[in-house]
Amino acid sequence: MTTRETIPVTILGGSLGAGKTTLLNHLLTNAAGRDIAVLVNDMGEVNVDAELVAAESELAVGGGVTELSNGCICCELQDDLETAVVRLAQERSFDHLVVEASGVSEPGPVARLFVTSRAAARYDIAGLVTVVDSRLFADTFAGGDPDQTVAEDSDGEVRPLSDLLVEQVESADLVVLNKCDLVSEEELAGVRDVVSALRPEADIVETTHSAVDIDTLLADLYDPDAPVGWRAALETEAAEEEEEEEEHGHGHAHNGEAHDHEHGHSDDGHGHDHAVVSHAEETYGITSFVYRRRAPLDPEGLESVLGDLPSSVIRSKGTVWVGGADDVQYTYSQAGPSAYLTASGPWIASLPEFEQDTYRRNHPEITWHDDYGDKRTELVFIGRDIDEDALVAALDEHVLGDAGDVAQRFPTEPGAEVALAEPEAGE
Numbered sequence: 456m457t458t459r460e461t462i463p464v465t466i467l468g469g470s471l472g473a474g475k476t477t478l479l480n481h482l483l484t485n486a487a488g489r490d491i492a493v494l495v496n497d498m499g500e501v502n503v504d505a506e507l508v509a510a511e512s513e514l515a516v517g518g519g520v521t522e523l524s525n526g527c528i529c530c531e532l533q534d535d536l537e538t539a540v541v542r543l544a545q546e547r548s549f550d551h552l553v554v555e556a557s558g559v560s561e562p563g564p565v566a567r568l569f570v571t572s573r574a575a576a577r578y579d580i581a582g583l584v585t586v587v588d589s590r591l592f593a594d595t596f597a598g599g600d601p602d603q604t605v606a607e608d609s610d611g612e613v614r615p616l617s618d619l620l621v622e623q624v625e626s627a628d629l630v631v632l633n634k635c636d637l638v639s640e641e642e643l644a645g646v647r648d649v650v651s652a653l654r655p656e657a658d659i660v661e662t663t664h665s666a667v668d669i670d671t672l673l674a675d676l677y678d679p680d681a682p683v684g685w686r687a688a689l690e691t692e693a694a695e696e697e698e699e700e701e702e703h704g705h706g707h708a709h710n711g712e713a714h715d716h717e718h719g720h721s722d723d724g725h726g727h728d729h730a731v732v733s734h735a736e737e738t739y740g741i742t743s744f745v746y747r748r749r750a751p752l753d754p755e756g757l758e759s760v761l762g763d764l765p766s767s768v769i770r771s772k773g774t775v776w777v778g779g780a781d782d783v784q785y786t787y788s789q790a791g792p793s794a795y796l797t798a799s800g801p802w803i804a805s806l807p808e809f810e811q812d813t814y815r816r817n818h819p820e821i822t823w824h825d826d827y828g829d830k831r832t833e834l835v836f837i838g839r840d841i842d843e844d845a846l847v848a849a850l851d852e853h854v855l856g857d858a859g860d861v862a863q864r865f866p867t868e869p870g871a872e873v874a875l876a877e878p879e880a881g882e
């Protein structure tokens with residue numbers, strides 16, 4: 456019997472083989488009086504996970520295991536998942552729903568379903584839980600032997616595994632570092648550091664065979680406003696910059712110079728762009744910094760730098776003003792060995808004036824420059840022992856004085872993506 460109007464739902468994600476099924480079995484055998492419904496989804500035709508769960512857990516048989524065996528839950532079949540969870544709430548009585556997202560699905564779309572669809576009336580998200588294979592994660596990000604594995608995502612698109620691992624961690628409220636028996640203490644500490652840097656506010660537990668405390672797992676952890684690490688770094692930088700401007704008596708925090716080739720020497724007293732700010736996160740052993748220039752970058756040059764980053768950079772992300780495509784805003788995203796640049800549409804500054812005005816009225820928070828508007832290159836780098844000066848100098852070599860003096864290199868239609876770096880396909 457449930458006394459709540461809505462049913463809490465925990466969304467479980469993690470890479471293939473991380474230990475999600477093991478976790479569900481652990482949960483169902485230790486449910487101790489709770490009536491838990493589990494919705495398991497697999498990519499394959501046969502729903503192996505659901506069968507395993509049903510076979511291994513007495514509680515599960517007839518006790519609320521429901522399966523969707525017709526494919527991936529998060530994109531194409533979103534409607535089916537929506538129907539399934541709504542029907543489940545109508546037909547059965549249970550205390551908590553756990554949805555296992557398919558191993559290569561992003562948890563975001565699954566979470567949105569419970570916020571925006573008909574399911575929102577019946578459910579409340581309790582938390583997004585990501586199970587991490589600590590061995591695999593250490594190999595991919597934390598100084599281990601990088602595995603150049605690629606995985607297929609929910610759209611059937613092949614994406615580097617590193618992308619999916621980062622995305623799954625960046626959206627988590629709780630990260631279960633599983634397979635702790637397969638990593639050394641030192642490696643585990645490294646994994647913990649990287650996870651904290653990617654998602655500073657997530658709770659972290661360490662397990663072997665996914666033996667996570669049930670109360671911890673099902674707790675109300677959901678925080679849709681929790682920042683991802685790169686955004687937290689940007690916000691900290693912006694706050695520091697504002698503080699500094701106030702100290703210097705400037706009332707226009709982001710009103711910068713065109714750019715400053717000399718990293719760290721821009722404090723010349725007239726409203727500079729404080730281009731690079733570092734945060735030595737001593738507790739995490741991971742540092743982040745923001746590179747910002749109010750000028751376009753040479754496309755070939757930026758590709759040579761961002762497409763060949765040192766392995767010390769774990770995650771980087773940002774906005775790029777690309778020479779030769781003056782009106783197009785590009786977003787950039789890198790995770791481990793893969794890096795992409797995507798045309799995301801026009802800059803606000805490239806819109807007709809009245810549209811700019813409307814946009815700016817509706818978004819008073821956006822950073823606006825008197826001459827350049829929102830046009831900027833703003834990149835956050837997160838990593839371990841990054842040679843920041845070298846990276847800044849490498850990027851600065853490709854800062855252009857004028858966007859129009861180079862040829863267009865990347866596609867400009869909104870949504871068009873180019874790979875700057877991609878791992879080789881694994882076995």
Ligand SMILES: Nc1nc2c(ncn2[C@@H]2O[C@H](COP(=O)(O)OP(=O)(O)OP(=O)(O)O)[C@@H](O)[C@H]2O)c(=O)[nH]1
Pocket residue numbers: 469470471472473474475476477478504557558633634635636637662663664665
């Ligand atoms: N050594 C070790 N093996 C584990 C641990 N947890 C799970 N495994 C094993 O890892 C394999 C994959 O575990 P599953 O629970 O099936 O992983 P999953 O995330 O459900 O996998 P998919 O459904 O394929 O996405 C199984 O053989 C488990 O027995 C652990 O902590 N240590």
